[in-house]
Amino acid sequence: MVALNPALSSRRTALTISTVVVVASVLGLSLVASGQDQSTTIAKDAIFARKILMDAIGRNMDELEGMTASDKVNLAEGNEHADNISIMLMAFPHLFAAGTNQWKPGAERDPGRDTYASPDLWTNYADFYAQAANASKIAYKASRAKQEDAFKTFVADLRAACDSCHAVYLKSDQ
Numbered sequence: 001m002v003a004l005n006p007a008l009s010s011r012r013t014a015l016t017i018s019t020v021v022v023v024a025s026v027l028g029l030s031l032v033a034s035g036q037d038q039s040t041t042i043a044k045d046a047i048f049a050r051k052i053l054m055d056a057i058g059r060n061m062d063e064l065e066g067m068t069a070s071d072k073v074n075l076a077e078g079n080e081h082a083d084n085i086s087i088m089l090m091a092f093p094h095l096f097a098a099g100t101n102q103w104k105p106g107a108e109r110d111p112g113r114d115t116y117a118s119p120d121l122w123t124n125y126a127d128f129y130a131q132a133a134n135a136s137k138i139a140y141k142a143s144r145a146k147q148e149d150a151f152k153t154f155v156a157d158l159r160a161a162c163d164s165c166h167a168v169y170l171k172s173d174q
Contacts, residue, residue: 073151
């Protein structure tokens with residue numbers, strides 16, 4: 001196993017912490033918005049925060065998949081990306097308050113501020129929550145993998161878990 005560069009590890013940890021701080025700041029700013037309908041502002045900020053979080057999950061997933069596709073697996077680095085995903089997936093479902101269920105078919109949407117979450121997510125929230133928890137557990141297993149083959153299997157399982165959740169709870173622009 002190749003040891004992870006301490007400077008790189010520190011930078012990734014700082015990036016993960018920065019992502020969490022940005023998400024918290026966006027939500028915090030919504031609480032002090034004045035002169036606006038706060039329920040709408042809070043919902044839009046929560047939607048924006050979950051988009052930021054999903055983008056960070058996606059960047060880490062891209063690193064994992066690039067690593068496993070190239071057969072140049074650095075387990076220490078891969079373990080860290082998987083650990084980041086596991087942590088973020090634990091927080092992710094908590095950004096789906098009922099007030100953020102704002103999908104309207106055929107509506108013109110701002111990709112940065114409007115939701116693409118299916119209304120089915122809120123009617124089947126327990127399933128959505130369970131799928132996020134399952135994906136988090138898979139990512140956690142990948143973060144602890146000591147063998148390259150097991151790591152690759154967990155990364156493939158994580159992709160399948162993500163894709164199956166997106167198939168049910170992510171709307172296309174229809």
